Amino acid sequence: MPLTLFYGVPEGCSFGSIVALEWSGVQYNLCRVDMPETVSGVDYKRINAVGETPTLMLPDGRLVSESMAILGHIAAKTIDKGLGFAPGSxxxxxxxxxxxxxxxxxxxxxxxxxxxxxxxxxxxxxxxxxxxxxxxxxxxxxxxxxxxxxxxxxxxxxxxxxxxxxxxxxxxxxxxxxxxxxxxxxxxxxxxxxxDDPAVRFAHAIEHAEEATSAGGFLGHVTLGDMLGRLEKAA
The missing domain is CATH 1.20.1050.10 (Glutathione S-transferase Yfyf (Class Pi); Chain A, domain 2)
Incomplete structure (x- = not known):
């Protein structure tokens, strides 16, 4: 299962994480979470207990929330690309x-x-x-x-x-x-x-539900229902 980023709009805090995933080149899905309705609902709180975005679901079903933690995770996986760096350097x-x-x-x-x-x-x-x-x-x-x-x-x-x-x-x-x-x-x-960066233009188009061309590993959108089902299987 690829990475999945749960993101909110408009002008969401998830923007930087979308750009980071594009730069990383890893394969990933996006799950759009409507704000404030869905993000504060019972179903989404199974993904993020405090009802916020972004949250990143890893291939093994583990969940990482908060932009700093998500970016830290991506950084650790992209040292070879220069997006992250060796710990302690x-x-x-x-x-x-x-x-x-x-x-x-x-x-x-x-x-x-x-x-x-x-x-x-x-x-x-x-x-x-x-x-x-x-x-x-x-x-x-x-x-x-x-x-x-x-x-x-x-x-x-x-x-x-x-x-x-x-x-x-x-x-x-x-x-x-x-x-x-x-x-x-x-x-x-x-x-x-x-x-002028393609990943930034992509993230902007994604936020505004416009046609978006990925320069990275974007595989498409998935629904919250799909992801809740995957979460149950991983439990």
Whole structure:
């Protein structure tokens, strides 16, 4: 059984994992999970107990949830491709550092903006929350520009799984229209390079249910019902 990634939309956190799977070249399926209906339902919670995406089902039926864990799993399997690195190496330390920063700082900076959209608030509260979010996003962009230090990629001389995760978050700025990305030359350069990447274009098309051409090992979509059946067989 190939890998299967359960992903949610719109603008989902699963985007980076889809890009990573495309880059890895491994064979995999995708299972689209509607949000918020299906993702919070009883059936899906058999896949992910807290009702979130993404989750990766391995060939033996084991489940790996949370983007950091999924990307870590893929990284360990793609050292020969330069997407991951030998444990304990300087490159691996930098990869983990970058993923941690992206998860705790860059990702988190957008949280107030998403909350302001997704929850009922007074106009005054919404504006205050949005102002707070804008300041956080600007600060996170400035921090990442410093960490890039003029390099083309987040880790080493080529793209790594940190770049895949970065793209899934950085595109949120296009939705919220918070900062002028060109004010951060290294970050903007990275973003523009990734826009042209076939795996990024594929993940974008997948999210929007458009015709998508895989440059990796994508085998097609499967249903949640199919995957629950496989899970029972693997138990």
């Amino acid at each position: 300087p490159e691996d330390d930098r990869l983990k550092q970058m993923l941690a920063f992206l998860n705790t700082c860059f990702f988190n900076a957008f949280s107030p903006l998403w909350y302001a959209i997704e929850h009922p608030l007074t106009d005054e509260a919404r504006e205050a929350l949005r102002a707070y979010g804008i300041a956080k996003v600007e600060h996170a962009h400035a921090q990442l520009e410093t960490l890039l230090d003029g390099r083309k990629w987040l880790v080493g001389d080529g793209k790594s799984l940190a770049d895949a995760y970065f793209m899934g978050i950085a595109r949120w700025n296009d939705f919220h229209k918070v900062v002028d990305r060109t004010a951060y030359p290294a970050l903007n350069g990275l973003y523009q390079r990734l826009l």
